[in-house]
Amino acid sequence: MTTETRAGRPKASSRETLAEAACELFLEQGYEETSIADIARRAGVSRSSFFNYFSSKSDVLWSGLDARIEAASVALAGLGTDADGAAVRAAVMPIVHGFAPDPLALALRNAQAMGLESELLRDTGLRHARIASAVAGAARSAGVDEIRADILGSALATAVLSSLRVWAEQGAGQASLEAQFDAALRSIHDLPWR
Known part of the structure; x- marks a missing residue:
């Protein structure tokens, strides 16, 4: 089974998706080791989209x-x-x-x-x-x-x-x-x- 990623905003709120991705990554690899780029990638959004919802x-x-x-x-x-x-x-x-x-x-x-x-x-x-x-x-x-x-x-x-x-x-x-x-x-x- 292949997984396709869709361009654009995820179905769920991007804010919630980003927060969920961030928490998963913080648990998996730690807060300091997690970058904003990691969070955006996990959430399936661009790094710049991250800053539409969060300042840091x-x-x-x-x-x-x-x-x-x-x-x-x-x-x-x-x-x-x-x-x-x-x-x-x-x-x-x-x-x-x-x-x-x-x-x-x-x-x-x-x-x-x-x-x-x-x-x-x-x-x-x-x-x-x-x-x-x-x-x-x-x-x-x-x-x-x-x-x-x-x-x-x-x-x-x-x-x-x-x-x-x-x-x-x-x-x-x-x-x-x-x-x-x-x-x-x-x-x-x-x-x-x-």
Whole structure:
């Protein structure tokens, strides 16, 4: 039986096909050893097509979460002086709500096999800083002092990212990420908004 490759876009979404190809290759040969050209070839698209969907190899893993963080940041900035603990948590909740298993969840669960430990540590730090900064900005807009605002931002960012990591490591889709996040929020209840 011969396999024919068709020119043009694959039947499935090229974005999904590229992400699937990337994850397969990361598992087979490791993150560092996988090039963008390898991913494009596996997905059956051109290297330039890769950049229609992702800005980098790392973006394959993080783009879904980054979009959620950006939306939460916009919502947090929109709270202005009305920001309080409940409003901020409501603005942050969409980051985890309905989060389906994706390349990031697979990477978190298989970090060692994919050779991603350093990449995930570094890039998680960037996402932590983005969430923490957005939350702290909302707190400062509502009159919370600088240090408390920074602490609240860091605590909520840690709750989001730790929940996501634990959920993925335990088998994304096996439990509720929202429940994991609620438990994380309960663990920081000693950090009142004011």
